[in-house]
Amino acid sequence: MTQWVFDLGNSRMKCAPLQEDGRLGDVRALGYGDDVAGALDGAIPAAVTGEAASAVLASVASPARTAAAVDWLTRRFGCISIVRTQPTLAGVRIAYADPARLGVDRFLALLAAHARGTRAWLVVGVGTAVTIDLLDAQGRHHGGRIAPSPRLMREALQQAAAQLPAHGGDYLEFAADTRDALASGCEGAALGLIERSLAQAEQRLGERPALLLHGGGAGELASHLDHAMLAPSLVLEGVALWARLGADG
CATH class of the missing domain: 3.30.420.40 (ATPase, nucleotide binding domain)
Incomplete structure (x- = not known):
C-alpha cells in the first residue's frame, strides 16, 4: 500500500511518500495560500493515489484550511489518519x-x-x-x-x-x-x-x-x-x- 504523510502549516505544506522502511521519500514543500486543494493537485500525481493508498495528516492550519485538506485527501486516498498530540x-x-x-x-x-x-x-x-x-x-x-x-x-x-x-x-x-x-x-x-x-x-x-x-x-x-x-x-x-x-x- 502506498502511504503519504502531510504536514500542513500556517503558510505552507510539506508532504512525502513513505519508503518501504517507513522513512521519508522525496519531500515536497509548497505554499498554498487559500487554495489548499489546488496546491495538493499540483503536488500529488493522481497515479499515486486511490483506494489502495493511505494518507496521514498533521495540521496546525486554520479549521477551514484543515477541512479543505481533509476533504481533498478523503476524495483521493482510500484511508486517512489525522495525528493528535498524545501524552x-x-x-x-x-x-x-x-x-x-x-x-x-x-x-x-x-x-x-x-x-x-x-x-x-x-x-x-x-x-x-x-x-x-x-x-x-x-x-x-x-x-x-x-x-x-x-x-x-x-x-x-x-x-x-x-x-x-x-x-x-x-x-x-x-x-x-x-x-x-x-x-x-x-x-x-x-x-x-x-x-x-x-x-x-x-x-x-x-x-x-x-x-x-x-x-x-x-x-x-x-x-x-x-x-x-x-x-x-x-x-x-x-x-x-x-x-x-x-x-x-
Whole structure:
C-alpha cells in the first residue's frame, strides 16, 4: 500500500511518500495560500493515489484550511489518519497537563528529535512563530516557549508604521541602515530567546542540550548559533514515525 504523510502549516505544506522502511521519500514543500486543494493537485500525481493508498495528516492550519485538506485527501486516498498530540509516545512524555493544548507540530518535532538519539534536545521551530521545547535524554518534555518569528515581527512593525519595510536587510550586530537594523533587531530577538533557553536548559538539566532547528526560517538563524543542527523536515519526520507506530500509538 502506498502511504503519504502531510504536514500542513500556517503558510505552507510539506508532504512525502513513505519508503518501504517507513522513512521519508522525496519531500515536497509548497505554499498554498487559500487554495489548499489546488496546491495538493499540483503536488500529488493522481497515479499515486486511490483506494489502495493511505494518507496521514498533521495540521496546525486554520479549521477551514484543515477541512479543505481533509476533504481533498478523503476524495483521493482510500484511508486517512489525522495525528493528535498524545501524552506519551515512542519514549516521549509531554509536560502539558492537557496534552491537547500542545500543538501537534511541536509534539511531532519532539518525537522526531528523540528518535535521532537519546540525548537532551532543545527543539526550535521557526515558522510563523518561534517555538522552543526542551526534551531531556529520557524523553521527558520540560515545556517550552512561543514567540513571534522574525518575519512576523517585521510584518507587525510594518503594519503599525507603514514607513518601515517589511522585508530586506542583513543581520549586523550594530546596523547603520534601517533595513539592516530591522533585520538585526528581529532576528536578534529570536536569537536571544534561543540563547537564553539554551542557558536555562543547561542549568536545569546539568548538561547543554543539542540544538535542533527546523521550519522555513531556521536557516537564517542557524548561521548565528554555534553547533546548531538543521532538520528542515523534522515535523514530517515525526508524522512518518507516528505512521510507523500506527494510528493508535
